Amino acid sequence: MKRILLLRGAELIVFACLATIPLLVVNPYALGLLTLLAIYGILLIGLDVTVGYLGQVNLGHVAFLGLGAYAAGLAVTRFGLGMGPALVAAMGVGLVLGSLLALPALRLEGPQFALATLSFAALSTTALNELEGITGGAQGLSLSRPQILGHVLTPSLFYWLCMALLAVVWMLMRNLLASQWGRAFEALRDSPIATDAMGVGTYRHKVAAFALGSSLGGLAGGLYAFNFEYLQPQSFTYDLMIILLLGVVLGGRKSLWGAFVGASVIVLLPNLLSNRHLFQIFSGLGFALALGAGLRGLVKKTTRPFQALAPVVAMGILVVGGLLVENTENWRKAIFALMLFSVVVGLPEGLMGFLSIFLAKLFRVPHAPLPVPTDIETLLPPHAADGSPLLVLEDLKRHFGGVRAVDGLSLTIRSGTIHGLIGPNGSGKSTVVNVISGLYTPSSGRILLRGAVLPSGSLYRVSKAGVARTFQNLQLFGELTALENVMVALRGVYRSPLPLVLLGLARPEERRAQADALCLLDRIGLKDQALTKAKDLTYGAQRFLEVARALARKPDLLILDEPAAGLAHPDVVQLIEIIRRVHRRGISILLIEHHMDVVSELCDVVTVLDGGKVIAEGTPDEVKRDPKVVEAYLGQPAGPSEPSLGGAEPLPA
């Protein structure tokens, strides 16, 4: 509770101060700037969804500002709508066009996505310019602020409206980002494959996030139209886009406060530039900040010399330039460029990221205490394991070009068993796992789960059907904590519809998810490290966390893809114990593994693959004695975990 008060306290104080300003300040110019701050705040929060949370470079956001502005403007001038409906229309335009752009664009990655959004921005500016009959073209569109409930909106009232909307957007976004939605956004940035495999549809979440950001862009556009009461297509071009990106990066990604700080900076920038004296003070401050951050980084050894020095030099140029240049405004773009460069190099986490180090020290806000773990009996009630066929592969084939990675594989995994799958490197084991789990589509053949055809070619749908997997090359969500990694994957907990989540009414569900996840972490011995980021865990712990996360799917069949790879002896012992515990819950397991001692210790049945085909099947002891297996896989029967290395042995030909 104290923590919540502290965190929320800062927000309440800032918004309260902002709300009282019109009562104290009569300067209309200052009020205009603050109104713009609220509008840009909403705009940047929207942009931060794609740039920060999805980690995609979005160069099209400015188009949604423009489209929203024109939508609101036209709604008022052409259709005579009131302000409320006009703002809804602006948001709607952002939402619809955002979804339409996202559907194809988010199938692309990285630079291609950036280019797609850039083309969209170019397209929409051109359209606004050329559709003269509707938009007035380059002549611009004049409108006047409609009344609300018979009240004329004075600048103060309009300011309050904008601030109120910013506060609402802020609150809703905070609730959303603290929920499973926010976790899903972050997870799919770290590993889209694992996000799908954990039953959280990557693509639909990406599209939803982009549409959400765009609708906020549209809303900001509507307010923008009513603020300036005059629109021109030229206002929404790349120049502004660069400034918006500067705002998000400078403020700090993945942070509502960051968007607010960024918005303040970009609102104040033009004024700083128009006054030489102010600019000199500002560049001096920037220089001091660069110097401070650089020195701190060097002393704490968190930055390299280049990272520390480059921003100092860039800011130094600004200081010297500010003294030399007569009219700073003409140098606007050069100044933005230097600032963006300094921030990207020196403060990759942005101003808020940098300041949060000190704020955290100042407030020492403890993490909210974790709930009592759920009882394992309620979380994972023992499955009935009757030995009936659970997963059946029928003549499964998967070819890559001419390579027959899996070549006619038939296999039955019975419920309640631990089924081992071994074979030399390149024998097709990984391909089998990837085909079953939906990463690859089979070339031919059928996969049946409890007699029903398992969806093919979709990690997401296979995961929904009750098959969970781990990844040989770890696919954890590195930036999320161990607890959150498990929470992302939890099945059947998140039921609240989006409106409830936005209003923050899904908290009980969130507590339950924490309790469930904690129970699973307890099972793998990581309860004490629940709040450690996955990327900071030891290698062994990361391997175990993969298992816990897959368990959160409450699967009928758990596929473990080389869980012991790279583990040292003590960790292997622990892993065996973990797998035993999972098995005791009645969960059937398909275990792909090279450590023969793990396989012998755990498996009821072992299938040996070579060249994409089964060469042997039986109990571990049976296959170990099989001459074909010895030749293709085990080498000398001396025991594979301790390869015997007689010096007289012939070298491989």
Added chain:
Amino acid sequence: MLQVEDLHAGYGASEVLTGTTLSVKKGTLVALIGANGAGKTTTMRAISGSLKPGRGRVVLDGQEVQGLDASRIARLGLAHAPEGRKVFGPLSVEDNLLLGAYSRLPRFFGFRTKAQADLNRVYDLFPRLRDRARQASGTLSGGEQQMLAIGRALMARPKVMLLDEPSMGLAPVIVQEVFRTIRRLKEEGITLLLVEQFAKSALEVADYAYVMEHGRIAVEGTPDELSRNERVIAAYLG
């Protein structure tokens, strides 16, 4: 040949190595074993310069190299075959090998002729790589990629080679082959520092071994001594 004294290193604020000291004599094979997270790979990375050590000395053939760039340390005669192999997937096997010799051969003329002798030596050691010389290395099996990573390190004619977990993720029959290769490298007089999960096998080939715990050396000795040490047996040899 390689001397490490009181080495400290870590990632960001967390210090993984808290004063590691070890030495590798010329022509010997030294094994480094220990649990996951004990700091074995970090030691390798701090020696080869892919991670800057915070404190301590690394002496390679009489010359202090701590704090130098990884490329500079490589030129001074240290080759690192990293964990997870890290071959250049889209490049052919031969190009991967030639890149191994990049730092010590002329850049433009006569590169290939001068590298040919070394190529032949690597191909003699790993005939399978010769068969696949033109194939993209990403399409090799795990075992072949490991051979390639070792071959690439050999191409630099290193004074010391660091081998990090060469057996990781490989089938038992291939693991045996990897260890035969290591034995052969040793017979050729190459100085080796080996990190390995298969502690037993590592001790069988090593001349001397160190056991790491919590970022420092906990026990050291000849393989015979370690195999009799009850603490080592309980924790690592199972």
